[in-house]
Amino acid sequence: xxxxxxxxxxxxxxxxxxxxxxxxxxxxxxxxxxxxxxxxxxxxxxxxxxxxxxxxxxxxxxxxxxxxxxxxxxxxxxxxxxxxxxxxxxxxxxxxxxxxxxxxxxxxxxxxxxxxxxxxxxxxxxxxxxxxxxxxxxxxxxxxxxxxxxxxxxxxxxxxxxxxxxxxxxxxxxxxxxxxxxxxxxxxxxxxxxxxxxxxxxxxxxxxxxxxxxxxxxxxxxxxxxxxxxxxxxxxxxxxxxxxxxxxxxxxxxxxxxxxxxxxxxxxxxxxxxxxxxxxxxx
Amino acid sequence: xxxxxxxxxxxxxxxxxxxxxxxxxxxxxxxxxxxxxxxxxxxxxxxxxxxxxxxxxxxxxxxxxxxxxxxxxxxxxxxxxxxxxxxxxxxxxxxxxxxxxxxxxxxxxxxxxxxxxxxxxxxxxxxxxxxxxxxxxxxxxxxxxxxxxxxxxxxxxxxxxxxxxxxxxxxxxxxxxxxxxxxxxxxxxxxxxxxxxxxxxxxxxxxxxxxxxxxxxxxxxxxxxxxxxxxxxxxxxxxxxxxxxxxxxxxxxxxxxxxxxxxxxxxxxxxxxxxxxxxxxxx
Numbered sequence: 001x002x003x004x005x006x007x008x009x010x011x012x013x014x015x016x017x018x019x020x021x022x023x024x025x026x027x028x029x030x031x032x033x034x035x036x037x038x039x040x041x042x043x044x045x046x047x048x049x050x051x052x053x054x055x056x057x058x059x060x061x062x063x064x065x066x067x068x069x070x071x072x073x074x075x076x077x078x079x080x081x082x083x084x085x086x087x088x089x090x091x092x093x094x095x096x097x098x099x100x101x102x103x104x105x106x107x108x109x110x111x112x113x114x115x116x117x118x119x120x121x122x123x124x125x126x127x128x129x130x131x132x133x134x135x136x137x138x139x140x141x142x143x144x145x146x147x148x149x150x151x152x153x154x155x156x157x158x159x160x161x162x163x164x165x166x167x168x169x170x171x172x173x174x175x176x177x178x179x180x181x182x183x184x185x186x187x188x189x190x191x192x193x194x195x196x197x198x199x200x201x202x203x204x205x206x207x208x209x210x211x212x213x214x215x216x217x218x219x220x221x222x223x224x225x226x227x228x229x230x231x232x233x234x235x236x237x238x239x240x241x242x243x244x245x246x247x248x249x250x251x252x253x254x255x256x257x258x259x260x261x262x263x264x265x266x267x268x269x270x271x272x273x274x275x276x277x278x279x280x281x282x283x
Numbered sequence: 284x285x286x287x288x289x290x291x292x293x294x295x296x297x298x299x300x301x302x303x304x305x306x307x308x309x310x311x312x313x314x315x316x317x318x319x320x321x322x323x324x325x326x327x328x329x330x331x332x333x334x335x336x337x338x339x340x341x342x343x344x345x346x347x348x349x350x351x352x353x354x355x356x357x358x359x360x361x362x363x364x365x366x367x368x369x370x371x372x373x374x375x376x377x378x379x380x381x382x383x384x385x386x387x388x389x390x391x392x393x394x395x396x397x398x399x400x401x402x403x404x405x406x407x408x409x410x411x412x413x414x415x416x417x418x419x420x421x422x423x424x425x426x427x428x429x430x431x432x433x434x435x436x437x438x439x440x441x442x443x444x445x446x447x448x449x450x451x452x453x454x455x456x457x458x459x460x461x462x463x464x465x466x467x468x469x470x471x472x473x474x475x476x477x478x479x480x481x482x483x484x485x486x487x488x489x490x491x492x493x494x495x496x497x498x499x500x501x502x503x504x505x506x507x508x509x510x511x512x513x514x515x516x517x518x519x520x521x522x523x524x525x526x527x528x529x530x531x532x533x534x535x536x537x538x539x540x541x542x543x544x545x546x547x548x549x550x551x552x553x554x555x556x557x558x559x560x561x562x563x564x565x566x
Contacts, residue, residue: 120492169489182481183491187498192552193530198465199555206452208466209403211501215470218494219556227546247476263510269475272482273502
C-alpha cells in the first residue's frame, strides 16, 4: 500500500518541508495542509507548501496518509480532536522528536494504523518560512513500529520517507528515545550551557569565532519547543547527561596530566567523528 | 609605520591564508613564505599563497614584518633559531591561540618590536590546501601589546589585520587567555566529550542529525594541535570548565523540575546567542 492523498496537520518547518518535498517528488499528488496559526497558513499557501485549508476536517477529508507535524506536548490533545474526522482507512504518523511517551497515546487513539516517525533533519530556524523541499535529502528518518502496527502502516511511512529523499531507520520507541538523548537532547543542553557560560564573561563575545558559533548553533532554537521535547524524555536525557559529564571529567583529568595524555584521550572521539562525517558525506 | 615586505614562517591554514589574503589585498607586496614540511611548501607554492623559499634565512631577508604561524609549542624553539636571521628593524608577530605563556618568551627573544596576535578564524581543516584569502574577512583578530611593545609594532600588526579584512580587538595576554578558554577551548573539549559519549552507544550514529554535526564540528580538528593549545592554557581552561559544568548542572536541575522551569532557564542563553548572531551577521 502507498499513499494517494496526504493531509499534513501543522505547517511549521517539518510539516511545511514534508509538503514541499512531496509536491516536488509527486507533482500530481493531492497534499492538503492545515495550521491553527492563520499567519502560518498564509505563508504556507503563498510558498505553495501544500493546498492550505482553513479547518482540520476539510484537510483530513479523503486522505489516506495523515501526518501530525506539531509539538510533542500537543500531540495527545490534537489526536483526540481528530479521531472522528480522520478517514478510517488512513495511515497516521507523527514527526515528534520523542517516541516512548507518544506512541502508546497515539496507538490508543488510532490503533494499529498509527506508526511513529521522526525525521532527523531540521535547522535552528522554525516555521513555514524556513521550510524547504530538500530538508530531508540524504538524512535518516526514524520509524518506530510496535508489535501492534500493521505492515501496511509501516510500508506507507517508508514510502513517504523515500519520497522525500531520506533513509528509513527502524528502531523501537524506547531505543529511539535512548539514542536521541545522546545525538540531539544532550548536544542541545550542552550548547545552551556553552552560551550561558560565555554570556556571563564580559568581553568574551568579542573573541568568539567559528568554533563557538557552530558549537552553540542549536542553542538558537526555540526554548519552549526544546523544553517540551527534553521534558518528555527526561530520564533518558539525565542518563545521557551523566555519560557526557563522565567523558568531560575524563578529559579534564587528562588535561591536568599534560599534552600527551590529553591528545591520546581525544583521539578516539576525533576518529569516531571523522568516520561518521565520511559516512554521511559531511564536508 | 606599515609593512613593505612580509615573511611568513609556517604555511598551514593560518599562515597560508594570511599570505593569500595579503597577495589579494596588495598584489605588488613581496610576501615570502617558508614551511619546514617540503610537501606544505609544494602545495603553498602551487596555490600561490606566497613566494615560497627553501630556508628560513632566505625567507626572512629584507622583511619588515615577520609572522610566525606555527603551533604554540614550537614558537619558543623557532624564535630562538630565528633571532640572528631576523632583520633588526622588522616587527615580529605570531598567530598562536594562547598568549600569556607565549608573549614573555617572544619578548625575551625579539624585545619591544614583538607584538602578539591571534586571528579568531579557522576551520576544522588544516594545512596549506585549506588556506583561503577570505578566511579572515569579517572576523575579529586579537592584538595583545604589553607596556613594552612599541606603538610602531602595534600599528604594523593593525595594518596587517585591516589588510586581510579583519577587525582588531585589543586585549592583554592574560585576559585573552581567560576569554578564549570560554569561547574556544571549553567548546572544543565539550565537542570532544559529545563525540566520545555518542561513540560509546551502539546505533547512535544512525540517529545523528545537523545539531550533532554542528555541535561536534570542532572535534574534527587535530588532537595534537588542540592538546598543545589547551595544555598551554590549562589553568584558565579548568576554571572555564567549572563554570560550564555549573551551567549544565543548573540546566539538569531545571529539567528535573519540568518544562516551564527548563524553558525559563534556557531563555537568557538563547537570547545572548541570538544577539551575538545578529551582531556578527551569522545566518
